[in-house]
Amino acid sequence: MKIAMVDTTLRDGEQSAGLIFSAAEKAAIAKALDEAGVFAIEAGIPAMGKDEQFALREILAHNLKAQVIAWNRASREDIQASIDCGFVFIHISVPVSDLHINYKLKKSREWVLRELKDSLAYARSFGCRVFAGAEDASRADEGFFLRVAETAAAIGAERIRYADTVGCLEPFKTHEIMQRLKSRCALPIEVHLHNDFGLATANAVAAVQAGIGLVSVTVGGIGERAGNASLEQVMAALTNLHGVRTGIKRAKIPELAGIVSRACGQCERQAQ
């Protein structure tokens, strides 16, 4: 079985509180990720401003083999910033749990679907390849997650991210949910798992056992709060335990981990 690793070290990884990668570090990490054989690199958020856009253009200039993706909210301004940078692969994220829709957006499920449709269509009008992201999916109504996937598929989205935004899944629930969703979902599912209870790797393995073919990871498991599923651990667990092929070249991992660790370490030293 072949699994695609979608690396988000440069987006969710860098969102680890207090962490800042320089443009040069971002480019070096992207190149090392590409050489290590990740399927996709979520490179950052163009809507953050000029400095981030500069760093992202540098990455795009390297014409990497991996899909290089820009993360966006469902807003035309965000997407325009990504297109202006030169991105072809566009990830558009919407919250899907009622908790997020009611308390964060203060909107309705229908509003979310409308915004997603509009922004996906907008990105598609530039010829972009688009992916949908379902934020807080693990606390959402499954029926609504499936509607989001159907809506996105109808506009040409190629996959949907199922985000365990606060890391509240455990392996048995992950397996059960993924088994149920994979046959009913209009799009291939990518699992995005946080490590708040120390379960991100175990959950990634359980998702793959349920038949999920795309796993979101970060180098060293860096990311918001307790971080994300770690690329190194997920790769090792999948290949050692299940003989799953991830496309990752093991020999390249030490160099990649070293680049990321040095970039993180420099940040910590500055903060002291």
Next chain:
Amino acid sequence: MEPALLFIDQTLNYALKSKRMNIADLIDIKQKIAAMAPVIFDISMSLLRNVPHISEIGLEDIRVSLPASAAQIKAAYDLGCRKFEIFFDPAGQDMSIFHRALNEAGRKGMDVTWANLNLAEYSLKTITLFQGLNRNYPVKRLVVNDIGGRLESLFTYRTLAWLKDVLPYELEYHGDNTRGLATGNALGAIKSGICRIAVSIGGVGGYPAFEEVMMSSKYLLHKPLSIPEKLALDCKEILNRMGEHVPANKPILGSRIFAHESGIHVDGVIKKSELYEPFAPETVGLTRTIIIGKHSGKAAIQQKLRELNMDINSSYIPLVLEKVRQFSIRQKCPVSDAQLPELVREAIL
């Protein structure tokens, strides 16, 4: 009523094995752990017999791990130990030695656990041997482990559920975190109905982390457990006492697990903390912090200015945000509370 979980602590054994600690420190660590949850402490005989004044530590909740040797069992008994974990291989060991050792233990009315059955490599022959041993010896319990952390959660759960049915013992699970799967596997054991789980604070020595197993049992498997008010602080103090580094993002314990910087997250936690936190920081004795830097949004700037009692016209917020982003990128770290007023002045001027 569901039987309560009993944690089998491995922290103290690690401290004895890897760190040079005096008896006072060991007593303090042991008391802190014992206050967290129902627990017994595994310590190997080879370590235990070399600790001066070991009886001061209180041996009633210590289980001594030793090979199947009558001499060692006697020595442990003479030290004051009454709980024993006896290592042996039923397929490869001379049973007459074992017989003598067990008779010694049985005669003295001691609490004996067999160790161990490796979940990744057991055979039907081993299972049959253990089944047979139950008829001859008064041993009620068997340790099942995962040497080298080779298994995953679903296999662990399914296999342990089966072993629970076929083995005439109370099972105890000892996981291994070599591949980062120990907490998930420990949950598998708990889900299969096993109530005795080996853990160590912070996962030292490669065991499932005590705090992760405790929190995920409570909040994800909904087991009836009380979480100590200062779980994170107590665990960190124990780890610091042992000279162990605690990464800032370590689940449950890390200093940054409730630090928020990104615009969307800060905006979310201000509106309702559950949006971006799996449990409230106070649950484990930690506090939430807002960090401002490259990833900040307007809500974070507003919140930080409120915290610092700085009142500025909201029309300046985007300008302050731009200054904050540029400055933090330049210095490659977030903007401190001391640096912010100057950036606000620059933005307003």
